[in-house]
Amino acid sequence: MTAPVAPAQPQPSRADGERALFAREFLRSPLRTASLVPSSAALTARMVAGLPATGDPVVVELGPGTGVFTTAIAERLGGRGRQLAVEVNERLAAALRPRHPGVEVITGAAAELPRLLGERGIDGADAVVSGLPWTVYFDGPRPLAPILAEVLAPGGVLTQFSYPWTAWTPPARRQRAQLRAAFEEVLVTRTVWRNLPPALVYVARRPRPSSSPASAASTTVWEAATASSPSPDASPVSAPAAG
Numbered sequence: 001m002t003a004p005v006a007p008a009q010p011q012p013s014r015a016d017g018e019r020a021l022f023a024r025e026f027l028r029s030p031l032r033t034a035s036l037v038p039s040s041a042a043l044t045a046r047m048v049a050g051l052p053a054t055g056d057p058v059v060v061e062l063g064p065g066t067g068v069f070t071t072a073i074a075e076r077l078g079g080r081g082r083q084l085a086v087e088v089n090e091r092l093a094a095a096l097r098p099r100h101p102g103v104e105v106i107t108g109a110a111a112e113l114p115r116l117l118g119e120r121g122i123d124g125a126d127a128v129v130s131g132l133p134w135t136v137y138f139d140g141p142r143p144l145a146p147i148l149a150e151v152l153a154p155g156g157v158l159t160q161f162s163y164p165w166t167a168w169t170p171p172a173r174r175q176r177a178q179l180r181a182a183f184e185e186v187l188v189t190r191t192v193w194r195n196l197p198p199a200l201v202y203v204a205r206r207p208r209p210s211s212s213p214a215s216a217a218s219t220t221v222w223e224a225a226t227a228s229s230p231s232p233d234a235s236p237v238s239a240p241a242a243g
């Protein structure tokens with residue numbers, strides 16, 4: 001007579017483990033982690049849509065967390081160029097390294113980016129993909145947007161996600177003002193509804209030289225009607241800006 005076989009217990013998936021890690025880090029440091037769950041596949045797709053499809057670009061990710069954007073960037077690059085990820089939280093950075101041996105995972109702060117890239121012989125990034133909370137734009141001795149403009153190559157692109165319902169709060173307005181002052185073009189995508197919470201993406205191009213005075217008149221800002229009907233796959237849209 002054979003012994004009864006116990007039903008197999010479901011094993012937690014890697015995604016479950018990543019969500020648990022992210023939630024733990026959120027509870028440890030809610031302001032710095034800024035989200036209880038990693039970004040969705042829909043937001044991830046929007047964040048990496050503008051990455052160069054050819055050549056050997058240098059792509060820098062800020063605030064990779066558990067690595068949802070990291071994986072998508074690696075897939076898009078397919079071994080081309082150089083991929084770096086700068087994460088201030090050592091536990092998150094340490095968890096990321098073994099899963100992404102092809103990515104230079106750096107424990108450090110976004111504001112240190114010029115030095116971190118300089119030390120690695122990089123004089124210009126082709127893309128910066130930022131999952132940073134907006135507090136990081138204001139909490140250093142220098143605003144963050146001009147630092148990002150400084151490290152980007154002239155043809156480079158910055159993507160940064162944010163939230164539509166906070167768009168008219170003072171910190172969000174200050175963040176947009178910083179981006180407009182540092183970049184000649186700032187696009188805002190339609191709302192990505194398939195994300196918790198729904199999000200939008202700023203796409204900034206043509207970094208201004210740091211010595212050049214920002215000219216609001218020459219700033220091209222296109223904003224989506226962020227409260228428009230769900231359109232998860234839309235590209236940046238061209239509707240005149242309000243803010």
Ligand SMILES: C[S@@+](CC[C@H](N)C(=O)[O-])C[C@H]1O[C@@H](n2cnc3c(N)ncnc32)[C@H](O)[C@@H]1O
Nearest residue numbers: 034035038039063064065087088089109110131
């Ligand atoms: C909202 S989470 C985004 C995580 C991931 N990119 C995603 O979308 O699921 C913000 C991440 O930024 C990191 N972070 C916060 N401040 C930072 C800083 N000054 N420099 C680098 N990373 C930072 C946090 O530790 C966290 O991993």
